Amino acid sequence: MIRDNLEAVLSNIRAAALRVGRDPNEITLVGVTKSAEVPAINEAIRAGLRHVAENRLQLAQAKFPLLETAGVNITRHMIGHLQTNKVRDVLPIFDLIHSVDSGKLADEIQKRSAAVGKVAEILVQVDIAREETKFGLPEDELAGLMAHLASCPNIRTLGLMTMAPLTEDRETIRDVFRRCRELFQEEQRKHPASGSICLRHLSMGMSHDYEIAVEEGATLVRIGSALFR
Numbered sequence: 001m002i003r004d005n006l007e008a009v010l011s012n013i014r015a016a017a018l019r020v021g022r023d024p025n026e027i028t029l030v031g032v033t034k035s036a037e038v039p040a041i042n043e044a045i046r047a048g049l050r051h052v053a054e055n056r057l058q059l060a061q062a063k064f065p066l067l068e069t070a071g072v073n074i075t076r077h078m079i080g081h082l083q084t085n086k087v088r089d090v091l092p093i094f095d096l097i098h099s100v101d102s103g104k105l106a107d108e109i110q111k112r113s114a115a116v117g118k119v120a121e122i123l124v125q126v127d128i129a130r131e132e133t134k135f136g137l138p139e140d141e142l143a144g145l146m147a148h149l150a151s152c153p154n155i156r157t158l159g160l161m162t163m164a165p166l167t168e169d170r171e172t173i174r175d176v177f178r179r180c181r182e183l184f185q186e187e188q189r190k191h192p193a194s195g196s197i198c199l200r201h202l203s204m205g206m207s208h209d210y211e212i213a214v215e216e217g218a219t220l221v222r223i224g225s226a227l228f229r
Contacts, residue, residue, distance in 0.1 A: 098220075
């Protein structure tokens with residue numbers, strides 16, 4: 001079942017990319033495992049999943065050591081809200097943090113990464129929809145945080161992340177993703193790829209809206225229920 005789900009999602013990603021003239025190989029499926037048990041995650045890995053994501057540190061600590069990763073390279077993504085007091089524990093477990101949304105959090109990641117001689121790879125989460133229930137940086141504060149991140153030698157900023165509202169209005173969803181792409185392109189122009197800023201990823205789209213996200217430029221799509229249902 002999970003193999004079939006994975007193949008169906010990949011097929012949809014490919015079709016969405018081709019509709020807008022994109023190379024499907026530009027898009028990476030990230031399996032969101034928060035509602036999945038370890039056997040189901042391992043089944044997905046055997047079927048070809050190479051990127052897994054959790055939104056809570058405790059779930060990652062419980063599940064990640066049990067994943068069948070012998071002989072395969074699994075990239076681990078932190079996609080949930082990150083508190084500064086969890087940074088020390090998050091850094092050794094995750095390869096990419098999607099949810100940096102403040103200078104205070106960036107400073108803590110910089111400090112903790114420097115202490116262990118690591119360069120942490122992150123995305124900046126932008127709250128374009130301005131929903132009270134969502135975390136993220138207001139878009140008018142993005143330029144300031146990006147300038148600050150450029151001065152953090154132990155952080156490599158790889159792109160932006162956003163979440164669209166839960167709505168059936170596809171144009172509302174598209175508007176959010178389009179605006180995130182515009183912000184991404186603006187920051188790319190300001191920060192040519194070098195040093196601490198190397199903008200190449202847009203993390204946009206979940207199970208209900210990932211095809212729209214692909215059409216609007218996503219390079220990382222975060223899929224949970226469509227994969228592990």
